Amino acid sequence: MLVAMNIEDMLLELGHEVAGLASRVAPALALAREAEFDAAMLDVNLAGETSFAVADALAERRIPFLFATGYGLKGIDPRYRDFPVLQKPFRTHQLREALARLVA
Amino acid sequence: MASLRPGPESVAGAAQGCGWADTPFGPREAWPERLRFAAELCLRSALPATLYWGPGRLLVQNEAWRRAIGADAQGSPAATSANALWAVVAPVVAEVERTGAGAFVQEQPLTLTRDGAEQESYWNCHLLPLLDEAGQVAGVLNQANDVTRTVLVERRLSFQIRLADRLRSLSDPSAAQQTATELLGRYLGAARVGYAEIDEASGRALVRSDWTRDSDVPSFAGQSTTIASFGEQALGLFRAGQMLAIPDIRELPLGSSEITAAWEAAGVRALITVPLVREGELKALLYVHEPRPRAWRPSEAAMARDVAERSWAAVERARAEQSLRDSEDHYRHTVELNPQVTWTALPDGQLNRVSNRWNIWTGTTGLGGSWQEAIHPEDVERSLDAWAASVATGEVYDIEHRVRMREGGYRWARSRAWPRHGADGRICLWYGSTEDIHERKAAEEHQRLLINELNHRVKNTLASVQAIAFQTLKGDLPLADARARFEARLMALSGAHNLLTEENWGGAALDRVLEGATEHLGAPRFDMAGPPLRLSPRAALAIAMAIHELGTNAAKYGALSVDAGRVRISWFLEGDRLRLVWEERGGPPVSPPSRQGFGSRLIERGLEMDLGGRASLHFEPAGLRCEIEGALDVVRAEEPSIG
Numbered sequence: 001m002l003v004a005m006n007i008e009d010m011l012l013e014l015g016h017e018v019a020g021l022a023s024r025v026a027p028a029l030a031l032a033r034e035a036e037f038d039a040a041m042l043d044v045n046l047a048g049e050t051s052f053a054v055a056d057a058l059a060e061r062r063i064p065f066l067f068a069t070g071y072g073l074k075g076i077d078p079r080y081r082d083f084p085v086l087q088k089p090f091r092t093h094q095l096r097e098a099l100a101r102l103v104a
Numbered sequence: 105m106a107s108l109r110p111g112p113e114s115v116a117g118a119a120q121g122c123g124w125a126d127t128p129f130g131p132r133e134a135w136p137e138r139l140r141f142a143a144e145l146c147l148r149s150a151l152p153a154t155l156y157w158g159p160g161r162l163l164v165q166n167e168a169w170r171r172a173i174g175a176d177a178q179g180s181p182a183a184t185s186a187n188a189l190w191a192v193v194a195p196v197v198a199e200v201e202r203t204g205a206g207a208f209v210q211e212q213p214l215t216l217t218r219d220g221a222e223q224e225s226y227w228n229c230h231l232l233p234l235l236d237e238a239g240q241v242a243g244v245l246n247q248a249n250d251v252t253r254t255v256l257v258e259r260r261l262s263f264q265i266r267l268a269d270r271l272r273s274l275s276d277p278s279a280a281q282q283t284a285t286e287l288l289g290r291y292l293g294a295a296r297v298g299y300a301e302i303d304e305a306s307g308r309a310l311v312r313s314d315w316t317r318d319s320d321v322p323s324f325a326g327q328s329t330t331i332a333s334f335g336e337q338a339l340g341l342f343r344a345g346q347m348l349a350i351p352d353i354r355e356l357p358l359g360s361s362e363i364t365a366a367w368e369a370a371g372v373r374a375l376i377t378v379p380l381v382r383e384g385e386l387k388a389l390l391y392v393h394e395p396r397p398r399a400w401r402p403s404e405a406a407m408a409r410d411v412a413e414r415s416w417a418a419v420e421r422a423r424a425e426q427s428l429r430d431s432e433d434h435y436r437h438t439v440e441l442n443p444q445v446t447w448t449a450l451p452d453g454q455l456n457r458v459s460n461r462w463n464i465w466t467g468t469t470g471l472g473g474s475w476q477e478a479i480h481p482e483d484v485e486r487s488l489d490a491w492a493a494s495v496a497t498g499e500v501y502d503i504e505h506r507v508r509m510r511e512g513g514y515r516w517a518r519s520r521a522w523p524r525h526g527a528d529g530r531i532c533l534w535y536g537s538t539e540d541i542h543e544r545k546a547a548e549e550h551q552r553l554l555i556n557e558l559n560h561r562v563k564n565t566l567a568s569v570q571a572i573a574f575q576t577l578k579g580d581l582p583l584a585d586a587r588a589r590f591e592a593r594l595m596a597l598s599g600a601h602n603l604l605t606e607e608n609w610g611g612a613a614l615d616r617v618l619e620g621a622t623e624h625l626g627a628p629r630f631d632m633a634g635p636p637l638r639l640s641p642r643a644a645l646a647i648a649m650a651i652h653e654l655g656t657n658a659a660k661y662g663a664l665s666v667d668a669g670r671v672r673i674s675w676f677l678e679g680d681r682l683r684l685v686w687e688e689r690g691g692p693p694v695s696p697p698s699r700q701g702f703g704s705r706l707i708e709r710g711l712e713m714d715l716g717g718r719a720s721l722h723f724e725p726a727g728l729r730c731e732i733e734g735a736l737d738v739v740r741a742e743e744p745s746i747g
Contacts, residue, residue, distance in 0.1 A: 002649065003564065005710055006571030009578075023713040024738070045560060047642065047738070070563025071556055089567035 003088070007041070007068075010092045014099070025049045032057040039102050040065035041086075044075050052077045064102040127179025128162055142234045142243050149247055155234075156182050156197055157243035172250060173216070173227075189214055193229055193246060200231045201241045207231045211255055223399055224293075226255040256403055263291045267411060271418040278312060280422050284415030285315040288392070292404055295321045296393040300329075302386045307331050309389065321395070322371065331386075335363045342379035343386050349376045349405040352397035374398035376405055378412035388416060442537075445470075449521065449534040453495040462538070467510035480506035480514050487519070498523050498531055504541065516545035561609075568597060575702045592656065593649070596621060600648035604641050611741025612644040613637070618673055621651035625659055634675030637682065638741040643734065646714035647684075653703030654686050654730055662728050663691030669727075681717065682734045688727030696723040707732075715739055 008018050019037035022028035024047045032040065032054045040058055042051045042065055055077070058065045066084040069075055076085060084098045125131040132140070139157060143164050146155040152169035156162070161182040165175060174187045182190055182197075189212070196207050209229040215222050228249040236242040267287050274280045281299050289297035298314025309331050311324040331339060338348060350356060351374050353367045367375070374394040380387050390412035439446050439459045447458040447470065458470040466478040476484050483505035494501035501521040506514040521536030576590045599620045603612040614637040622630055639647065651673075655664070663669030669691040675684040688694075697704070704721055707730065711719035715734030722729040 002571040002575075002706065002710060003567040004713060005705060006567070006574050008709075009574065021709075021713060024716065070560035070567070072559060075556065075560075088563040089570040 007095070010095050013092060014096050016099075023047055025051065025053060028054045029057055032061070032063070037063070039063065039099060042067050044069040044071055050077070052080065055080055055083075066098050066102055124179070127177075128160070128181075129157075129164075129179045136236075138234065138236050138242055142245060145234075146245055152248045152250075154246045154248075155243055156246065161197070161244075169248065173214070173248065189227070189229075189248075193231065196229075196231055197244045197246070200233045200244050204233050204235065204239075204241050206233060211251060218399065223401070225250060225252045227251065256401075259291070260403065260407060263287065263407070264410070267414060271415060274418065275422055275425055277419045277422040277426060280415060280418040282313055282315070284411055284418070285313075285390075288390075288408065288411045289315045289317060291407065292392060293317075294392045295395055296324070296391075298324055298391055300324075300389045300391065302331060302388055304331075304385055309334075324370075333363075333366065335360060338363075338377070342377070342389065343381065345379055345381045347376065347378045347405065347409055349400040349408075350374060351399045354397075371395050374400070376400055376408045378409050380412060380416045382420075390416075443540070445538040447521075447536045447538070449495075449536060451495070451531045451533070453491060453534075455536075465509055465515075465540075466507060478508045480508065482506075494521065494523075495534075498525075501534075501536065504545075507538075515540055515542040517541060565597075565601075569594065572597070579701075589656075592624075593652065595624075596649055596652035597645070599623075600645050603648075604644060609641050611638045611640055614639050614644075614647070614675065617644050617648050618651060621648045622655050622671075622673075625655045625664055629664060629670050631670065631672040632674070634673075634684070635677055637675070637677070637739075638743075639739060640741045642714055643739040646711055647732075650707045650711055650719070650732070651686070653706055654728075657703055658688055658691070658728065661692075662694065663688035666691055677736065680736045682715075682732075682736055682739050684732040684734075686728070686730040686732075688729070691727050693725060694723050694728055 004021055004023065008021065011018055020031045020035050022031050028042075028046060028051060031037075040054075040063055042054055042058075044051055044067055046054075055065065055067075066086060067076060067080070068086045068088055068090070070088045072087065073081075073085060076083070084101055086094060086098055129135065129139070132143075135143070142155055142157065146153045146164050147166045149166055149168070152172045153166045154169050155164035157164065162179050163176050163182055163185065164178060169175075173189060176185045176187060182194070192212055193209055196209055200207050209227075209231070212227045212229065214225050214227055216225050217223070228251050230247045230249070232245040232247070233241045234243045234245060267284065270283045270287065271280055274283060285297040285299065288294070294317065296314060296316045298311050300309040300311050302309050307330055308328055310328045311326065313325045314323055316323050334342070341348060353364050353373050353375065356364060367373075372393045372395065374397050376392040378390040380390070390408060392408055440461070442459065442461070445459050445462040445465065447455050447462070449455045454472050455470055455475060458475070462468070462470040462475075462478075468474060468478050470478070476488060479487055487503055487505050490503045491501055493499065500523075501519065503520075504516060504518050507517045508514055517538050518541045519536060519538040521534045523531040524533045524535060526532040572593045573590060576593060577586055579586075581589065600612070600617065603616055603620055604610075606612075614634070615632060617639060618632055655671075658664040658669075658671060663671055670689050672687045672689065673684070674687075675682060677683075700708075707719050707721060711717070711732055711734070715732065716738035717733035717735055719730065719732045722731070
């Protein structure tokens with residue numbers, strides 16, 4: 001939707017490619033397990049469900065990821081408290097810095 | 105009582121018999137030897153004695169008899185005796201005459217009049233046959249022995265035992281009063297016995313109930329009077345703890361005629377009144393009433409005093425017990441009917457009393473340390489630590505935890521306890537309560553979720569606005585156009601929010617979403633048809649934004665840019681899919697755009713994501729056609745729904 005499209009644009013602007021986009025847990029899990037990509041960005045809420053199962057799948061593949069959330073830091077599962085979190089809405093340079101930390 | 109031993113003069117006088125000549129016996133010198141002997145026996149007896157002589161039972165009475173029991177004319181026939189005792193002994197005398205054997209009459213009651221008042225007395229009579237020379241019974245000698253004192257002592261003893269037995273078994277104060285007054289009344293043979301309870305503060309005396317000998321004697325039960333009506337003098341005696349025993353109300357030495365008249369009007373001539381003084385205050389009066397004068401024996405007055413003291417003690421004990429029972433009953437109800445579990449714990453932290461409600465909740469007693477068995481495993485350690493800390497420091501215990509209920513499942517509860525300190529400052533007992541706070545906790549949790557959800561929505565909306573701004577402004581539109589475009593998109597988003605807000609974000613009807621998104625373009629130019637469908641908030645927002653983009657495009661380049669152009673929006677449910685088609689007709693010839701703009705990206709990418717389906721734009725010569733497909737399980741609102 002709107003927000004995802006916008007983030008897509010931000011990523012393109014930052015010189016990245018978007019390997020895939022999912023708005024619900026099931027397709028997101030499929031992507032996390034099978035798609036080829038360098039890093040992921042997870043909205044905590046996917047169509048009413050939390051995305052921590054997707055985070056688990058990513059962690060298993062050792063693919064770095066960050067969270068985007070409207071719930072604030074308290075909404076992050078304690079297991080992922082040390083992962084980068086972007087609070088919505090965020091600016092392009094915040095996204096760039098978060099990605100830089102991920103890959104570093 | 106007069107001495108039973110006659111003086112020597114009277115004996116001598118009687119024996120010498122001056123005056124016998126005028127009696128049916130005739131002159132003493134003419135008496136047969138046996139009669140003379142019998143008369144000597146009688147007249148010289150230390151006991152009251154009477155001789156019944158010959159077939160006519162002519163009387164010879166000694167002085168002791170005449171004084172103690174009553175005098176008849178010497179030599180008169182017994183049948184003419186005015187003495188009540190004769191009626192009793194006559195059959196026994198006849199028996200002795202017939203058989204020639206002696207006989208006893210024991211403890212014979214006899215009412216005697218002394219000093220103008222009647223008195224009860226008791227007599228043992230020894231009847232001795234006197235034989236003539238032929239061996240026939242010529243007369244019977246009756247020697248009487250006053251056993252009043254012995255009989256009364258025995259009666260008093262047995263009465264006291266009976267009273268004590270009866271009072272001991274009574275736990276009701278009014279029953280104790282009733283029993284004591286009845287027993288005393290029967291013992292004294294009195295007309296009325298009762299208690300007047302005194303309230304010095306109000307100056308009134310109240311009779312709750314009393315005992316009366318028979319229905320002819322009116323009861324004073326329920327009556328109340330001022331204590332002043334007893335008279336200052338009597339009241340003074342009562343307050344000093346002194347009792348009154350008045351044989352005749354008319355002969356009160358210092359009584360006012362007014363008081364006497366009042367008693368007589370109440371049918372009282374003789375009375376005993378025993379005051380009960382406790383802690384210096386007059387609490388009650390025990391009264392014994394007689395409608396006729398009565399010479400109260402000292403022993404009767406003493407008995408009244410004894411009964412008053414004993415029964416009042418029983419009444420007070422019964423009242424204390426009842427008060428304790430009431431208090432315990434009150435405590436029990438306070439505890440059992442309390443919606444909270446109340447409990448107490450010893451200084452070492454062991455629970456020694458837990459109200460039954462805990463058992464109703466959990467099916468366990470909670471005693472000792474067993475309460476922790478019904479605590480949620482995740483809360484046990486926390487609860488134990490906090491309790492141990494309170495027990496060690498005396499700090500108030502206050503903790504929220506979950507309790508496993510008897511029928512399964514857990515409920516949130518709040519347990520609190522306060523220490524009670526003894527005189528030495530050490531804790532002697534903990535008073536605790538456990539309260540069900542499940543509804544409150546659920547409400548708090550619900551509220552927390554709502555606030556989270558609100559934050560999420562606000563942030564997401566801000567992110568959406570950010571995206572709209574970003575997408576609208578990144579092209580090379582003139583500023584005025586870009587501003588108008590931005591506003592229109594914001595208003596479309598806001599319109600969809602309005603519809604969702606109406607239903608607390610539970611969902612929105614598809615037709616209303618479509619109407620809202622096309623309103624500004626003129627409703628008469630749209631044909632809409634399709635079955636009712638309630639959209640999820642996410643689908644409603646996505647469809648509203650997509651239709652807004654399609655409408656804007658149609659107004660600018662498509663069917664709505666000319667007067668004759670129309671748009672048809674139709675939708676169908678096919679299995680688990682929603683299909684929605686936007687078709688433009690009557691517009692200028694259509695050609696595909698040279699580059700993909702925001703609107704087409706939003707439709708083709710965004711709808712795909714938000715509806716779980718796909719969307720495609722077809723730039724057909726007759727007009728633009730947009731086909732949108734969504735998964736019903738994604739598109740349809742959940743039922744029922746709350747914020």
